[in-house]
Amino acid sequence: MLNIHNLEVAIEGNQILRGLNLEVKAGEVHAIMGPNGSGKSTLANVLAGRDEYEVIAGGVDYFGEDLLEMAPEQRARAGVFLAFQYPVEIPGVSMSIFLKTALNDARQAKGEENLDAMEFFGLVREKLKVVHMDEKFMSRAINEGFSGGEKKRNEIFQMAVLEPKLAILDETDSGLDIDALKIVSDGVNTLRNADNATIVVTHYQRLLNYIVPDFVHVLMDGRIVKSGDKSLALELEEKGYDWLKTEVGENA
């Protein structure tokens, strides 16, 4: 599904990713962990298409297409979904108009008919349940006045409606209390299937108790320095990242 090869990325002249390789197949959950400033969020944002990043070298292959050549909306319509670390408040645009536009744009891209109002609300009602959100959210402006937890749940709700093939969760767990964390993880787990894949970018091992990854990668200084299964996350929780720095230093 996704093949990132030797990716080098800079922002405002500072190189952040320094030759990152990662392959993600359908049905898999990959966790990307690493200390602050290691490039985790850069990776998530580059995949979603944020344009202030400059790709210096390498590439990203998504279902055989050059992902980096695609506009953000084309990526989204092709099934890439970024759950934002800091969801944006957009006063004046209702959740309902926003999601309906997004959903129908994606359907048109696939050559499908637009959903009518009834079908749309049917779908919305079902998906709101996934994240325990009230229907009243639909008439509110996007994220405006939402609590931190509501904003994160809203991200997962949008993911549920749009049914992406590749979901990238950018520190969705940061700042969540345990109840909200459970709701968010349940949502993600409900949506998992053999045809989609998830990249979970996180700072904390705690999330991985709920969303169990197939692979755990450690990102340091713009490279994946170690990969393993979920036990690697536990090891990191226990020992921190310093031991890896030493290990990487020795290999370098």
Next chain:
Amino acid sequence: MMKINKSNSDSVNWYLNNFKAFESGLNGGATAAVHQTRKNAIEKFAELGFPTRKNESWRYTDVTPILKKEFTLASDAHALSAHDVQSHKFARTIQNTMVFINGVFSQPLSTLTLRQEGVRISNLAIAFKENAELVERYLGKYAVFADEPFTALNTGFLNDGIFIHVAANVAVAEPIHVIHIGAPASEKINACPRALVALEKGAEATLIESFHGVDDAVYFNNVVGEYIIHENAHFKYLKIQEESRSAYHVSNYKFHQERDSVVSAVNVDFGGALVRNNLNVLLNGPNCETHLFGLFVGGGSQHIDNQTFVDHAMPNCFSNELYKGILNNHAQGVFNGKILVRQDAQKTNALQSNKTLLLADDASVNAKPQLEIFADDVKCTHGATIGQLDDEALFYLRARGIGEEMAKAMLRHAFVADILEKVSIDEVREHLDAKVMACFKK
């Protein structure tokens, strides 16, 4: 306060000569008192001259382009067809319309069907005859010309306009729509539309005034409106300014409110090469409520200047003002919002906010809130922001699959939503909405 300087004395003389021609063409119609008002006004105008940028309130707006052209009053009614006017009507919702072409009332194009006890609506020329006493009581008493040359000029040429009088405790059953059209003529037209609206105690009315231009007609619309809202009366007002992009539009509006009255005014500017709106509100009794909403959308090299003045003269009044602008290309905007809280106006609550979205590097706005507070127990807030479309918000929408153009349209739409939602008639709001969106496609 303003003195004629040499550069505009020729223009002043031009209008003084126009007045002579106008005066000699009058054949009675108005009362002697009205004519005396005209003469006083034109004298005052001769004394004041046109404002220059040395005058503080005209610092950002140069009227020289208006003075360079030789505008005259329309000599006869312009022959526009019902079809030409139809597109400016809100035919689904509003039956009562008054149509003015180049400042001249057109009976055949107007559809004034409302017949209601206590409601007097006509053009002013008719009101001079049929409601002389009411006209004399109100006309020129509120929109004073002592220090405002454009008001003086309009008053000098006062000949026709709108007259609405609503008797005590009468609610006008339907909204009234007044349509002004600037049409090309053999001369360059100076129209002086006038509105006189008086709501007596406990009365209610909704008025829409719209200004349109035919193609690229060059004309100068010098508008004055007097709105007298007596005790406990409610007035809803909407002004839609869609003049031709080659036209000049100067307006002076005065809302005079007595105790417990409520005014809600929405002012939308789309058109005009040079636009200047002076909107003054006097809260002359306690417990008044005033809502002022404004939206100015400019492109090309349009210049749109909005000056508002809310005078809190009495205690316990509430005023809320929100003006928003969207400017593209080389367009220039000005917003100057003044709030005066006089010593007696304790417990005043006055809010003001101005937000402008600049869509191009060469577009600019000068925003200046002015608060003068002489009472000690008041709540006043003001704020002005100027910015671009929010990149973060744009990316968020695109990251959900919404195309770039659509995403931009949604954000612009969102920006104006809190103004347009104040327009309660669906058909009118939809028109404004579409108009805002169309402005971005140019």
